[in-house]
Structures are given as C-alpha cells and as structure tokens.
Amino acid sequence: MLKYQQIANEIEQYxxxxxxxxxxxxxVLEQMMNQYAVSxxxxxxxxxxxxxxxxxxxxxxxxxxxxxxxxxxxMSLFSTQGFKSNLGNRILTSDVxxxxxxKPDVLVAENLGIDVTDDVYRVERVRYVDGEVLxxxxxxxxxxxxxxLNREIVADSIFDYVQSALGVTIGFSxxxxxVGRLTESEAEYLGLHxxxxxxxxxxxxxxxxxKPFDYSRITYHYAHSQFVxxxxxxxx
Amino acid sequence: MLKYQQIANEIEQYxxxxxxxxxxxxxVLEQMMNQYAVSxxxxxxxxxxxxxxxxxxxxxxxxxxxxxxxxxxxMSLFSTQGFKSNLGNRILTSDVxxxxxxKPDVLVAENLGIDVTDDVYRVERVRYVDGEVLxxxxxxxxxxxxxxLNREIVADSIFDYVQSALGVTIGFSxxxxxVGRLTESEAEYLGLHxxxxxxxxxxxxxxxxxKPFDYSRITYHYAHSQFVxxxxxxxx
DNA sequence: AAGTATAATTGTACCGGTACAATTAAACAA
DNA sequence: TTGTTTAATTGTACCGGTACAATTATACTT
Numbered sequence: 001m002l003k004y005q006q007i008a009n010e011i012e013q014y015x016x017x018x019x020x021x022x023x024x025x026x027x028v029l030e031q032m033m034n035q036y037a038v039s040x041x042x043x044x045x046x047x048x049x050x051x052x053x054x055x056x057x058x059x060x061x062x063x064x065x066x067x068x069x070x071x072x073x074x075m076s077l078f079s080t081q082g083f084k085s086n087l088g089n090r091i092l093t094s095d096v097x098x099x100x101x102x103k104p105d106v107l108v109a110e111n112l113g114i115d116v117t118d119d120v121y122r123v124e125r126v127r128y129v130d131g132e133v134l135x136x137x138x139x140x141x142x143x144x145x146x147x148x149l150n151r152e153i154v155a156d157s158i159f160d161y162v163q164s165a166l167g168v169t170i171g172f173s174x175x176x177x178x179v180g181r182l183t184e185s186e187a188e189y190l191g192l193h194x195x196x197x198x199x200x201x202x203x204x205x206x207x208x209x210x211k212p213f214d215y216s217r218i219t220y221h222y223a224h225s226q227f228v229x230x231x232x233x234x235x236x
Numbered sequence: 237m238l239k240y241q242q243i244a245n246e247i248e249q250y251x252x253x254x255x256x257x258x259x260x261x262x263x264v265l266e267q268m269m270n271q272y273a274v275s276x277x278x279x280x281x282x283x284x285x286x287x288x289x290x291x292x293x294x295x296x297x298x299x300x301x302x303x304x305x306x307x308x309x310x311m312s313l314f315s316t317q318g319f320k321s322n323l324g325n326r327i328l329t330s331d332v333x334x335x336x337x338x339k340p341d342v343l344v345a346e347n348l349g350i351d352v353t354d355d356v357y358r359v360e361r362v363r364y365v366d367g368e369v370l371x372x373x374x375x376x377x378x379x380x381x382x383x384x385l386n387r388e389i390v391a392d393s394i395f396d397y398v399q400s401a402l403g404v405t406i407g408f409s410x411x412x413x414x415v416g417r418l419t420e421s422e423a424e425y426l427g428l429h430x431x432x433x434x435x436x437x438x439x440x441x442x443x444x445x446x447k448p449f450d451y452s453r454i455t456y457h458y459a460h461s462q463f464v465x466x467x468x469x470x471x472x
Numbered sequence: 473a474a475g476t477a478t479a480a481t482t483g484t485a486c487c488g489g490t491a492c493a494a495t496t497a498a499a500c501a502a
Numbered sequence: 503t504t505g506t507t508t509a510a511t512t513g514t515a516c517c518g519g520t521a522c523a524a525t526t527a528t529a530c531t532t
Contacts, residue, residue, distance in 0.1 A: 002485070023446060029513065039487045044514080052288075057408060059445055060513040061495030067446065069410045077413070078467055172293060174305045175465040177313070179415060179435045179458040197433030197458075199415045209295055209525090210259060210303065222415040222433075229411040229465075231314055238515070265483060275517045280484080296483040297525030445495090 004045040007036050011046065012055055015066055026056065026064040054230030069228050077227040080127075080134070081175065081203060090129050096151045098124035101143060108140050111204055111215040119143035123154050126189050132224045136189040139216030146213065162213075171208035177201050182219070190221045197222045240281040243272050247282065248291055251302055262292065262300040290466030305464050313463040316363075316370070317411065317439060326365050332387045334360035337379060344376050347440055347451040355379035359390050362425050368460045372425040375452030382449065398449075407444035413437050418455070426457045433458045 011026070020026075027035070032043045047064060050056045057067045075090070102122050109116045121141040127134045141149065146162060153161045163169060181195045190198075198219050205214040247262070256262075263271070268279045283300060286292045293303045311326070338358050345352045357377040363370045377385065382398060389397045398404060417431045426434075434455050441450040 004485080028511085039489095040513095041488085042486060045485085047513095054408070054410075057442075057444075057446055058513065059495075060493070061511070062445070063495090063512070065446055067408070071412060074412055077465075078469065081467070170469075172290070172303070172466065172468045174290075175467065176307060176310055177435075177463040177465065179433050179456065179461065181433055197415050197417055199413075199435065206293075208293075209298070210293055210301055220415065225415065227413040229313075229413065230408065231317070231411065232408045233314065233406075240515080264481080275519095276483095277518085278516060281515085283483095294483065295525075296523070297481070299482070299525090 003036075003038055004042050004049065007032075007038070007043065007046040008049045010036075011050060015055065020066045022066060022068045022070075024066045026066070028063060052232060054232075067230075069230060071228065074226045074228040075129070077229050080227075081173070081201075091131075092134075093128045093131075094155050095126045095128075096123075096154050097126065098122060099149055099151050099154050104140060108215055111202075112140065112142055112212045114142055114144075121146060121149045123149065123158070125154065129224065133190050133221045134224055135218045135220045136186055137216055137218045139214055142211075142213045145207070145211070158214075168213070169208050171206050171210065173203050173205045175201055175203045186219050190219070192221065199225060239272075239274055240278050240285065243268075243274070243279065243282040244285045246272075247286060251291065256302045258302060258304045258306075260302045262302065264299060288468060290468075303466075305466060307464065310462045310464040311365070313465050316463075317409070317437075327367075328370075329364045329367075330391050331362040331364075332359075332390050333362065334358060335385055335387050335390050340376060344451055347438075348376065348378055348448045350378055350380075357382060357385045359385065359394070361390065365460065369426050369457045370460055371454050371456045372422055373452060373454045375450055378447075378449045381443070381447070404449070405444050406449075407442050407446065409439050409441045411437055411439045422455050426455070428457065435461060 011032075014020075015026075026032075029040065029043055029047075033040055036043065047056065047058060051058060054067060054069065056064055058064050080092075100122050101119050104112065104114065104116055104118070104120045106116060108120065109118070112120070114120075120143055123137075123139050123141065125137045127137060141158075145168065146166065149158070159170060178200045180198060180200055182190065182192055182198050184194045186198070187194045187196060199222065201218045201220070203214075203216050203218070204212050205216075206212050247268075250256075251262075262268075265276065265279055265283075269276055272279065283292065283294060287294060290303060290305065292300055294300050316328075336358050337355050340348065340350065340352055340354070340356045342352060344356065345354070348356070350356075356379055359373075359375050359377065361373045363373060377394075381404065382402065385394070395406065399406065414436045416434060416436055418426065418428055418434050420430045422434070423430045423432060435458065437454045437456070439450075439452050439454070440448050441452075442448050
C-alpha cells in the first residue's frame with residue numbers, strides 16, 4: 001500500500017479511537033511529518049484524501065479539523081454502490097436470484113460500450129441491510145473482463161472479488177438517478193405495492209483504463225433507503 | 237485566480253472547443269508543462285481538479301483522456317445544489333414565495349449549529365429549468381453570516397451573491413436524500429397530486445471554516461428531476 | 473502470423489525546498 | 503474593557519527534482 005494511503009488510514013483510525021468529534025483539531029502538519037517520518041507533500045496527499053472522503057477539512061492558518069455528518073439511519077450513497085468504504089456496523093446481505101451468461105440487449109450493450117454479440121454475465125439480487133430490504137439490483141458484467149462468476153461470489157461483494165482475484169482496479173463510475181413508481185414485479189421483490197414511490201439508480205462502472213465493465217440498475221425500497229452525500233466544492 | 241485553476245479552465249475550454257469526445261487523448265504532461273510554462277506539480281494539480289470534476293481520467297504509462305457522461309436530460313446533482321458549475325445551456329429561474337427574517341425552530345437551529353434565539357433568513361422558492369417545475373425549496377440562512385437578503389438577490393443565485401458581495405467562501409456540504417410522497421401543499425407548488433412520488437434532499441452548506449450557514453430542504457418534481465453523479469473511487 | 477522479449481513513453485509517488493496568505497494569539501493603545 | 507496593531511502559527515501554491523510502475527510500441531523470435 002502506498003505511504004499516503006497508509007497514513008490516511010492511520011489518521012482515520014486515530015480519529016475513531018480518540019473519538020474525536022466535529023470541529024476537533026488534529027495535530028499540525030509539521031508534527032505529522034515527524035510522527036510518520038515522511039515529507040510534507042506525502043502528508044498533504046493523505047490529508048487531501050481524507051478531505052475528499054469527508055472525514056476532515058483543512059483551514060489555512062488555523063489547522064486540520066474533524067468533519068462529521070453522522071445522521072443516524074443514513075448510509076453513504078457510495079457505500080451501497082460497490083465502493084465499500086464503511087457501511088458502519090450495519091450488515092449487508094443478498095438473495096441471489098440469477099447468475100447467468102447471456103447476450104446483452106441493445107441498451108445494455110450501449111451502456112457497456114460493447115457489441116450485442118459479446119457475452120455478459122447477468123446478476124440479479126435483492127439486497128438487505130440488517131435484514132431489511134434495501135433494493136432490487138439487476139446488473140451486467142462484461143464477460144471479457146469478468147470471465148467467471150458464481151452464486152457464492154455474487155452473494156458476497158462482487159467488487160472485492162473482481163479486484164483481488166482478477167487484479168483489475170475500478171476507476172470511476174457514472175450514476176444516473178431517477179424517481180418513479182414501482183412496477184408490480186419490483187414491488188413484489190421489495191415487499192411493497194405497485195405504484196409505490198422508488199429511487200432508481202443506473203450506474204456504469206469503469207476500470208482505471210476507462211473501459212466500462214459493469215452496468216447496473218438498482219431499485220430502492222423508499223422507506224429503507226436514506227442516503228448521505230458529502231460534497232467538497234465548489235472546486236473553484 | 238490560482239495558476240492551476242486557470243490552467244484547468246483552459247484545458248476544459250480546449251476540450252469543448254476541439255469537441256473532444258470520450259476516450260480522446262490530450263497532450264502529454266510534459267507538453268502541457270511547456271505550453272503553460274509551469275512546473276509538473278502545477279499541471280498535475282490542474283488535472284487532478286478536472287479528474288474530480290469528472291472531465292478527464294489519467295492512465296499511468298498511457299496518457300490523459302476525456303471522460304464524458306452526457307446522457308441527455310440528466311443534470312449534475314451538484315449543479316442544482318448551489319455549486320453552479322455547468323447546467324449546460326438550460327435556463328434556471330425562480331418564483332420567490334418568501335424572504336423574511338425569523339427565529340429558527342429547534343430542528344433548523346440544530347442543523348445550523350445555532351441557538352433558537354439567533355436570527356435566520358427564511359427563503360422559499362419554486363425553481364424551474366427551461367420553464368418546467370424542478371423543485372420546491374425552503375432554506376434558512378444564518379443571519380450573522382448573511383446579514384442581508386432581498387427578493388432580487390434570491391431570484392438569482394444566492395451563492396454567487398454570498399461569495400462575491402460578502403466575500404465568504406463555501407467549503408463543503410452534507411446532503412441527505414430520501415424518497416417519499418408529496419403532501420398536499422407541496423403537490424400544489426409542483427403542479428402534481430398528493431401522494432405522488434418525490435425526492436427530498438436536505439443540505440447543510442458550510443463555509444471553509446466549517447461553520448454551517450445554510451440549511452435547505454428541497455422537494456423535487458419526480459418527472460423533471462433526473463440527476464447524474466460522477467464518482468471517482470474507491471479512493472483506496 | 474503470432475507470440476515474446478525489449479525499449480520508449482508516460483503518469484504517479486515521494487522528496488525537500490521557498491514564498492505567502494489566512495488565521496490566531498500577543499502586545500499595545502485608547 | 504475594547505478595539506487595533508503586530509507577531510507567531512499554519513496550511514497551500516508552486517518549483518524542480520529522482521525513482522518507478524504501468525502501458526504501449528518496437529524488434530525479435532518461432
């Protein structure tokens with residue numbers, strides 16, 4: 001692991017262990033340089049990472065402070081979107097409804113930047129947090145990139161498998177949000193009624209080289225899905 | 237304006253003018269160093285900024301490439317959330333329903349980190365994109381930070397006013413998303429029916445020094461609100 | 473052709489430095 | 503006490519450098 005990532009983790013752990021709260025001040029940059037025995041720019045990179053994660057904020061001339069959202073019941077939108085990070089102490093489980101190889105339809109192929117004759121894995125799951133229905137997910141993986149999947153892998157975190165076993169790294173993603181009403185079949189999966197409100201998110205996940213490898217459609221249970229997004233900006 | 241911001245803008249403009257599309261390659265780092273006559277780290281900072289904005293992605297050993305989402309009809313979630321950036325060529329207007337000074341209730345005071353005896357500005361608006369109803373917004377500004385508002389300021393971009401006229405800078409924000417059903421009065425503002433689905437977003441905006449200065453509740457028209465979020469990560 | 477080793481290209485990690493602007497604390501004056 | 507100037511603190515911008523890993527192109531086999 002890179003130095004600045006390692007340091008970022010240690011600082012995050014420090015905040016957790018010391019139970020620091022919103023506005024609490026961290027050691028100053030120079031002290032961190034000495035403590036971790038690295039140059040200023042390495043500490044700066046570590047802190048910048050934590051800033052992007054919404055853990056801290058830095059104030060020139062003043063110091064480095066803890067930032068915290070912490071509304072109970074709200075999950076980070078990204079934590080449920082493959083980017084594991086921390087779902088806190090909540091337990092995430094899945095019912096696997098389907099894992100199969102197939103040819104994509106035009107829409108799926110388009111979103112994945114492949115041909116309709118290329119193979120994809122289709123995965124369908126219902127996901128739960130602490131036993132409560134969170135969402136219904138239908139996702140497609142480019143088989144040329146993810147050559148093998150089974151129900152066991154899919155029941156756990158697909159992204160962990162893809163990264164560790166296949167050695168590919170996920171780069172970035174585009175998420176498309178929409179609000180609408182449930183269809184009858186969706187309602188059944190979620191234990192709700194037809195026409196109940198829902199949040200739909202389509203996501204295209206790309207590898208670091210820019211190639212899409214996963215296109216997924218998620219339909220959320222409106223009552224069990226409350227999300228937090230921490231934004232830094234405006235960037236200029 | 238800082239060098240790296242300026243360069244980021246110029247590169248963004250270059251991409252637009254040259255009409256570069258997804259996957260197109262940009263000049264290599266060293267050429268940019270020469271072209272803008274700055275050091276490597278300054279170019280790197282500019283590119284990192286563009287990466288965070290979802291404009292480009294960088295691939296070690298290969299080059300710098302254009303990233304593009306571009307689903308028609310989808311707005312960046314952050315562009316409607318004060319962070320102006322680009323709403324593309326779509327026109328954003330407002331009906332101002334209320335601008336008044338008042339004492340906050342407990343919930344508002346808590347979210348703003350102030351006392352119920354402190355003054356706040358209450359602003360209520362209905363917002364439109366290209367003439368179509370986008371959302372109903374109710375927001376509260378800490379009067380100690382934003383000492384004056386009127387209907388004219390509020391009809392335009394409040395954030396532009398706050399930053400330029402008051403000289404304070406917005407640092408970061410926490411957004412809380414929820415899906416639910418419209419109340420009768422909300423439905424009326426949005427031209428919808430009671431119990432129609434809706435996306436609700438509460439946002440707390442902080443200054444760079446970490447102090448909250450704006451707490452807002454937005455209720456979106458489900459049919460006219462489709463959002464895109466571009467994520468980079470996992471960060472480690 | 474088709475695979476394989478080799479070399480060139482290219483961005484990232486990390487160092488260590490100077491200058492500076494924003495904040496805060498200290499000293500001072502009214 | 504209260505405001506004002508001054509000094510110390512502290513993070514950020516920017517420079518210019520070395521080393522390196524991932525990618526891509528080239529040359530070399532088979």
